[in-house]
Amino acid sequence: MNASFEITGGKRLQGEISIQGAKNSALPILAATVLTDGVSEIRNCPALSDVQATLNILRHLGCEVSRKGNTVFVNSQGVQNKPIPEDLMHEMRSSIIFLGAVLGRFGRAEMSAPGGCEIGLRPIDLHLDALRKFGASISEEHGKIICECPSGLRAADITLSFPSVGATENIMLAACTAEGTTTLFNAAREPEISDLADFLNASGAWIQGAGSGEMVIEGVRALSGCRHTVIPDRIVATSYLAAAAMTGGCVRLKDIIPAHIGPVLPIFRESGCDVQVKGRDVCCTAPPVLRAVKNIRTMPYPGFPTDMQAPIMAMMSVAEGTTVIVETIFESRYKHVSELNRLGAHIRVEGRAAVVEGVRQLTGASVVSPDLRGGFALVAAGLAAKGKTTVKEIRHIERGYEDICAALTSLGAEIKRMDEHVRQQSNE
């Protein structure tokens, strides 16, 4: 069903907020349970459609899956090697992460190839090249990927030409039970990589150097299940800070890992926000008028995250002055720009750069969420805008933000979730 958010803007966001578990940690950790031979208890697992899509794949593979609150239990004892069909793979592009897990477990993996996505073509050449280094032969035909290594995976020395998050995860999953010691150079350093390594190590794997860019993984015979708590979502945390800052608000994030949002906090400070870190809490108070910041370039961690490009762009759209944002990670991640402009923002895209000329006030309008983070940017802009904003196609937003209406309402926002048929009736 197609739902939308109706927002009455202009309310100052204020209060405390707890942050959900990280989607980008939960997804690879859940996929990694395929490698284990017991029960995994994954705590702080957010209730999101992408997590649901991952659980559906696990069920399809014969795992027993249940959820109690935010804890997910996966019993992988009955896992079987079945091809993963298109309908399950296409729900979420990052399901490609099952490739390394299934191949590591069974020596063969067959799945539908993931398609393009809203933020541009997302090739998987780095994933496949790396798996070939483990001795796998790979064929791609009729939209299917078949990866085979009947005599078992053998460890390899791998250097990534770009520190891809997904490729790093697939390599880690394949290397855990490969024969010998794998060394991975130029690995992604995102906190979610370290979280996956922590889960795998607690399950009996031997991984060193996660988060440092150079990883050594000694293959072990088998993995058991374990109990693991997913790290707080750094992107959701800073998204709420951006939304609050746009409304001139003051928000305390409770119990996060402040170091993980370190690459984004300088932007808040530079724009005039007062940011205080106290233990695991972060408090951000916005000035009456935000200031534009110098250039922002998206970079692999610990650089400024591409996932925060859209929410920070929304924030800069009401800052005094001009901000230039350069998107270096994805080639087509500016679909929110035209929608922000519908709300009165002044943003123009020139190649990989977006020039954001701050305006005094946005005004409500009807806009369409183009993707997950772009969708959040529109919600944040709607909260700051004068009048009513409708954000359509919110299924994208609900892939990554758990209970977003409740979270924002608790901070004083006026936002309602409308199902399509309710909206039609109320338009009559």
Ligand code: UD1
């Ligand atoms: C992950 C995150 C996503 C985030 C991104 C970058 C998950 C589920 N998603 O996505 O939220 O925006 O990291 O921080 O964790 N590339 C190739 N060939 C490959 C793989 C990637 O050319 O084989 C390119 C991509 O097209 C893109 C760039 O590398 O331009 C970054 O991609 P990658 O780091 O792999 O991102 P994801 O793992 O897909």
